[in-house]
Amino acid sequence: MSDFDYDLFVIGGGSGGVRAARVAAGEAGAKVALAEEDRYGGTCVIRGCVPKKLLVFASEYRDMPAQARAYGWDIADGAFDWHAFREKLNAELDRLEGVYRKLLKGSGVETFDTRATIKDAHTVTLSTGEEKTARHILIATGGRPVRPDMPNAHLGMVSDDIFHLEKLPKRILIVGGGYIACEFACILNGLGVEVTQFYRGAQILRGFDEEARGLIADAMKDRGVDLHTGTTIVEMHRVGTPEAEAMGQAPVDDAQYGQPGIEEIGDGPVRVKATNGVIRDFDAVFFATGRAPNTDGLGLENVGLDLGRNGAVQVDEYSQTDVPSIYAIGDVTDRVNLTPVAIREGMAFVNTVFNGVPTPVDHDLIPSAVFTQPEMGTVGLTEEEAAEQEEIEVYCTSFRPMQTAFADAPDRVLMKLIVSKASRRVLGCHIVAPGAGEMIQLAGIAVKMGATKEDFDRTVAVHPTMSEEIVTMRSPTRTR
Template identity: 45%
Template sequence: MADTTYDFDLFTIGAGSGGVRASRIAGGYGAKVGIAEEHRYGGTCVIRGCVPKKMLVNASMFAEELSHAHHKGWTLKDNSFDWATLRDFVNGDVDRLEGLYGQTLGGAGVESFSERATITGPHTVRLASGREVTAKYILVATGGEPVVPAFEGSEHSITSNEIFYLDEFPKRLMVMGGGYIALEFAGIFNALGADVTLVNRSDTILRTYEQEIVKRLPPVMEARGIDLQLGAQIEKVEKAEDGSLNVTLTNGTTKQVDQILVATGRRPRVEGLGLEHAGIELGAKGEIPVDKFSKTSCDSIYAVGDVTDRVQLTPVAIREGHALADSLFGGNERYVDHSCIATAVFSQPSIASVGMTEEEAREAHGEINIYKSDFRPMKNIFSDRAERGLYKMITDAATDKVVGLHMIGPESAEIIQAAAVAIKAGLTKADFDATTAIHPTMAEELVLLK
């Protein structure tokens, strides 16, 4: 299949989830593929994102289980937590996964370059070593990077890139942001024993999620000991002689903390990429505009994943990369349907969602029906806190088709994955009702909604 006119049939810049999948599948089709990565193979998700973060979530949730183990008949003595042990285990597994990514690429015949690459033309890429290579197609899969807003003393803060490598456990942590990254890390460190303050510029958190569900979370966070400073921003940070940080918020509140995590959003990672040499202009948010087949305004250059700012989720990037390889080298032109994608926030308790919010459904369908279940999960009976779950289903009144499902409670992400298949397939509320429940479970609420 290789086109000898070029050094490579496909050259990928960025070895994250989307770039690796596209390169591996293309190599499997017989294409000659090269890939360049200046940091570590695996990208944001594997190295400094969802994989190590979920491991921290799992570890921190163990603390919650320990807190009410006595109600289950267990007597536990001398419990203690060691940050270094957890940190090193998590990063050790990240190293293992990075190695597997390299093996996967090598097994598909992909030539890897552990260096920065920039675009110098529609078919040319220059490596940091000075070598210039040509490719029939170029794929940009450089992902995204954290954004740190401007405030006095911002240099004393860290982002999600650094949080996994802290030398010392922050006994007092301030988290700035109201999105899923901020809420997840606030929950993690609170459960592990830190004194956590969450600062968000508005009173609304998780603004793209179903707000009736989201409103359940702040009271739970406060009951678990998190100080919520909503409607405020960090105004100034001063470093004290002992290394602690004195923080002044715009609402007048002052706090002394050991670490500040800024999680106020991410932007496409495109700086210095050389897109202008191929006539590609960035979008309003700094993203690379692409069509449904992931092609840019330059016919030989494609982009997938967070750098396109379509849907910033690892499974989406993987699907986009796979579809691209199928289209270019597999004789199967296809694209990814970005509608009805299930998502989750691994807060404590977790939130999961698929389909339209109530507001979106009313706008799209006019007449809708809403069904809910407000319940206390059985596992929460052991806790001294009366935390309740809430499931909400939205249907199109004209067809009975389920167009949205939203939930907060233990294991929400695990439960909604199967339900997302049914909703994506266009099943109705009647189909859910006709399904026999598994009792006693939390998931059974999905087929008992009123």
């Protein structure tokens, strides 16, 4: 008989924690419990990937009537109904949360809808006052969006808040230039919101391929996002306060920003002064300036665990902390903050701890997508990263795709391969196009397998498609 209540206690009911719990219980036969203080499904299902992608789908319908008319359909423009969409969205999230709960129950995992903290290496304390012991503890508490350290940052919302808006603002300022900022800029613009975006850097989507992110920035501007790089907030105050009046009067009509449309969102509009001298009023300010691991108040100090950069739980290649009985996976470790990665880390943990097969986590050549409009799919090294390591050939083409060119739309797509001159391996693949996320998943298999440029060349093209360009680029655009 075990000296512990459970073989495994998981703290956190997101995608990584749920997968680890149910596989350990259902396939490895372990006695498992899981505690979640909020909704099951975590960031991805409840306030991240899933609702965001549904918003992406909704926002893409804005251009559909015009394109349909170009193809001979008699379709009138329509209006977006936020309330109708949000009602259906919430119903879908409720359904998905129910799926997660059913999966855990079906695997024999005991669940606690409460907060759990760590008391010692083998004990967790529930907010109900109960204590539970376990041979192993898995921390899978995820991360959260954070506001910048500046006066009145509380006046701005973060990504979690978008899904709870009773109505959409007419004017919004998005602060940030990462993938979350850019995705929501495209989403809200597509839903009819007048979007201004400030980013302090020289170009959005830092860390992605330079050529690809430049095309996306241009496309966002063409679609109506008022993007300001090299710009951030100097100060912000609620309109009507003495501090806001002291900032100066925001113009009521400016062609650069469109027609006035301030309305009451929350406690009223916010006046913002930017480093470029602009003073504007916005219905809402949306900070997308970073995320932090959820380690606050978790009790890690009770077991002597030191936190790493940004408050992350530090782990080795097997997701084990310095306390042998405690492991951590997912965003709380701040390694690669993607849902499929957290799931893979959870599976590797189960193999290592319960199946007797030590399995290090593989973080190499992970395909990913940015759901801007157009989308970007990427795997492997950027051109800039690869050129720093070795001599490379760059194969690149940019063109107007058939579907939108026929409708006389300005959209352009990009297909790009980074190739090692020495080994001929494809070091990186970058796609900017509608459906780029779908394409990069398949290209990622080839890159992960170590395919060469000649392997791509030997593959017969599927015609007529955008993706055929990936296998028809014969001559390098440049060498570095």
